[in-house]
Amino acid sequence: RLLSLLVTDDYDQQGTPADFAKSGLPGSDQDGMLFPAYLRFLVRYNAQRRSLVQLYMVLETESFSADHPLHDYFEDRPDLTWEHYSRFAWSLPPQIGGWDHMRPIVRQCIEAMDGVQLRWMRRPPIDLYDEWLVFERMIFPSPVWDGYR
Template sequence: MASRTRKSPEVRRAEITQAAAHLISRHGYNGISLKDVADMVDMSQPGVLHYVGSKEGLLSLLITDIYDVYGTPEEFLQTGLPGSDPNHPHLPAYFDYLVAHNASQPELTQLYTVLETEAISTNHPLHDYFLHRPEEVWKHYSKFPWALPDGMDWSRDMQDSVRMSMEVMDGIQIRLLREPKIDYVQEWNLFKDLLFPLPLWDGYR
């Protein structure tokens, strides 16, 4: 009988988070158990607990290991895409990149939408995370030297634009769960023209 290959902790952790993302995106956090995750990765429930600590710990891993590490401004600035010059990046170009990233990861996008909706409940483990997310996003984006049209100031003029852009993406992602299907990128482009209108943003999008 062939011996079973021992997987590294990193591989096991990745398998667990991917399985949890798959299950929660379909059934919600409250609709799954650690046993469901364990069964999907062919582990015992105590084995899964060894890596995540608790069901709430599993949820934290989904955010820190999957959602919050991809599609970031830092990632965008390494792409070489138009508007990604680290010295004066273009915010609308980054949002285009983020939307394209989310559109290419439908299960991850659905996971985020399901969790954000569930987290309206004050008892949800991610309630505070989503409650403070707009403020945290603004703080993080404020670290970058975004190029803006003449006369515009980041601190004075852009917080509402960032907030509304995030709200538009959230709304589109909810709409993606319904029928008839829509194209995420095309829908975003319609709103982008309202949020970053030409000719004001000409050369900065």
């Protein structure tokens, strides 16, 4: 259960949209943050905490067991992430139709990021950030997302 606390009280509390809003980075305007810019911030943040990301990924895999202390956490992760991200103001392309239409895109981002992070842990090494940028172009395609990245 100590590892559970590490995930919920440490890992999940860092690299958040609130941290991004305070960063002053491009796209971090609190009145309308750019979601792809936040994800790039998160990827860069995670690249600096490789061992913690690795622990997170191991725990996620182990949590397939129903008796694992983090089983429910990881089962509920897509909903928890959606609820957390929904607390922030995001500037989105008009074609998207507002934040309520972003749920499948947020889910795809979680799935892609999990996969990229797993690949990052393997050999031959890849650059986590560069690999994320490839997925970003697929998830947030041009021309719809031009000016909103």
